[in-house]
Amino acid sequence: MTTTNSPKKWIIKNGVFATAEQGGVVHGCMVIDGGTIAYIGAEEPEDARDLPSVDGKGLLFMPGLVNSHGHTAMSLLRGYGDDMVLQEWLQQKMWPMEAKFTSNDVYWGSSLSIMEMLKSGTTTFLDMYDHMDRVAEAVEKSGMRASLTRGVIGLCSEEEQERKLADAISFAKTWHGGADGRITVMMSPHAPYTCPPAYIERFVQAAHDLDLPLHTHMSETAAEVEQNVRDYGLRPVAHLEKLGFFSRPSMVAHAVHLNDEEIETLAANKVAVSHNPGSNLKLASGVAKVPQMLKAGVVVSLGTDSSASNNNLDMFEEMRLAALIHKGVSGDPTAVPALEALRMGTLYGAQSLYLENLGTLAAGMKADFVALDIEQAHFLPRTDYVSHIVYSAAGQDVRHVWVDGRQIVKNRECLTLDEEKIRFEAQAAFEGLLAR
Numbered sequence: 001m002t003t004t005n006s007p008k009k010w011i012i013k014n015g016v017f018a019t020a021e022q023g024g025v026v027h028g029c030m031v032i033d034g035g036t037i038a039y040i041g042a043e044e045p046e047d048a049r050d051l052p053s054v055d056g057k058g059l060l061f062m063p064g065l066v067n068s069h070g071h072t073a074m075s076l077l078r079g080y081g082d083d084m085v086l087q088e089w090l091q092q093k094m095w096p097m098e099a100k101f102t103s104n105d106v107y108w109g110s111s112l113s114i115m116e117m118l119k120s121g122t123t124t125f126l127d128m129y130d131h132m133d134r135v136a137e138a139v140e141k142s143g144m145r146a147s148l149t150r151g152v153i154g155l156c157s158e159e160e161q162e163r164k165l166a167d168a169i170s171f172a173k174t175w176h177g178g179a180d181g182r183i184t185v186m187m188s189p190h191a192p193y194t195c196p197p198a199y200i201e202r203f204v205q206a207a208h209d210l211d212l213p214l215h216t217h218m219s220e221t222a223a224e225v226e227q228n229v230r231d232y233g234l235r236p237v238a239h240l241e242k243l244g245f246f247s248r249p250s251m252v253a254h255a256v257h258l259n260d261e262e263i264e265t266l267a268a269n270k271v272a273v274s275h276n277p278g279s280n281l282k283l284a285s286g287v288a289k290v291p292q293m294l295k296a297g298v299v300v301s302l303g304t305d306s307s308a309s310n311n312n313l314d315m316f317e318e319m320r321l322a323a324l325i326h327k328g329v330s331g332d333p334t335a336v337p338a339l340e341a342l343r344m345g346t347l348y349g350a351q352s353l354y355l356e357n358l359g360t361l362a363a364g365m366k367a368d369f370v371a372l373d374i375e376q377a378h379f380l381p382r383t384d385y386v387s388h389i390v391y392s393a394a395g396q397d398v399r400h401v402w403v404d405g406r407q408i409v410k411n412r413e414c415l416t417l418d419e420e421k422i423r424f425e426a427q428a429a430f431e432g433l434l435a436r
């Protein structure tokens with residue numbers, strides 16, 4: 001395929017498009033006008049005759065993947081603490097190292113993750129972390145789309161709490177709508193077990209004042225749920241509901257340990273969930289009731305969580321895990337079929353981040369899409385392309401990536417980033433952390 005220098009309006013011909021719309025796959029062409037998909041269909045539109053064109057032969061186009069929960073700077077801790085239970089992993093391994101992170105460490109860790117995500121077909125991600133102005137800088141440079149949130153652990157003095165909340169608010173004021181609208185912001189107390197109730201209420205108030213969605217970790221482990229009942233007399237869902245958390249558009253990560261009534265509460269309050277199957281398996285947190293949540297009408301998207309609990313950011317793996325685990329656990333092979341897994345990785349991700357016109361290939365949607373190289377053994381025979389994406393593909397199959405109609409990965413290389421420098425600086429940052 002010969003690629004274009006992104007003229008304002010152009011057409012991809014001879015392509016196969018897995019649209020993530022109900023109905024699945026289009027063989028034909030797609031017209032891109034600036035940052036928007038203007039047309040997709042089997043027939044070439046009359047007025048497209050003279051447009052600059054690209055031959056899509058040998059490529060499978062699909063919407064860019066949306067990674068709805070993670071901590072990008074933690075790629076610096078990949079392989080640093082494995083095979084541990086959540087609370088010990090956080091308290092003994094992650095938090096002591098993270099306390100040493102400088103804003104430069106965050107910049108290079110985040111850049112490493114951004115490079116990994118882009119090259120494996122993710123075009124939008126959520127990041128909950130500290131030093132978020134540096135993450136925003138990395139996102140802006142990369143050309144990627146992101147929902148960024150200054151996550152706050154409130155197990156500290158009141159003064160410190162005030163400083164962190166002020167930091168979260170000032171980050172939101174500076175960056176919401178930044179990078180030509182590619183950056184949006186959420187407000188995030190880290191979790192009910194790391195933030196006192198009154199402090200969580202301050203975040204809810206700030207989200208109201210700034211008109212932003214809320215995000216948090218919720219009901220990730222059974223121990224956390226028991227602890228919440230001991231401390232506050234309520235399970236985390238009722239606890240957060242009581243604190244007004246669900247009075248805002250909100251999205252919670254994990255939601256592993258839920259009873260039927262809690263699933264109904266999430267559905268009734270339109271609370272979206274980021275399901276993180278790889279991280280939940282690795283930390284043995286349990287298996288979320290995804291088929292039940294989907295049936296109840298909850299928007300369930302997919303996230304990797306950080307590279308310290310995954311240990312990569314390949315969203316094809318998360319789609320495959322989501323499609324497989326829930327079959328295995330329920331004994332029902334019709335649970336989470338391929339198209340639903342693809343929609344969890346794309347459209348439902350966009351919806352859970354409260355981003356509009358994003359997540360499928362259809363006229364009027366944002367032109368965030370990727371092309372997989374399907375001239376490979378594991379894409380044959382050419383039967384069901386949605387099945388191939390979910391059950392056979394991997395991030396390494398991604399060849400080109402566009403965000404807002406602009407090409408940012410071409411022939412597996414990031415056009416916006418200095419890949420060698422990022423690899424060097426990330427390794428140096430990790431060595432610096434070990435030495436301090």
Ligand SMILES: N[C@@H](CCSC[C@H]1O[C@@H](n2cnc3c(=O)[nH]cnc32)[C@H](O)[C@@H]1O)C(=O)O
Pocket residue numbers: 071090094095098128129130150151152153154164190191217220279305306309
């Ligand atoms: N250092 C910050 C808080 C950062 S929010 C992101 C936090 O989430 C933590 N984290 C990563 N994965 C998980 C998970 O699966 N569950 C709960 N916390 C996690 C991570 O270690 C990091 O400390 C402060 O100033 O308060």
Ligand SMILES: [Zn+2]
Pocket residue numbers: 069070071217253305306
């Ligand atoms: Zn997390």
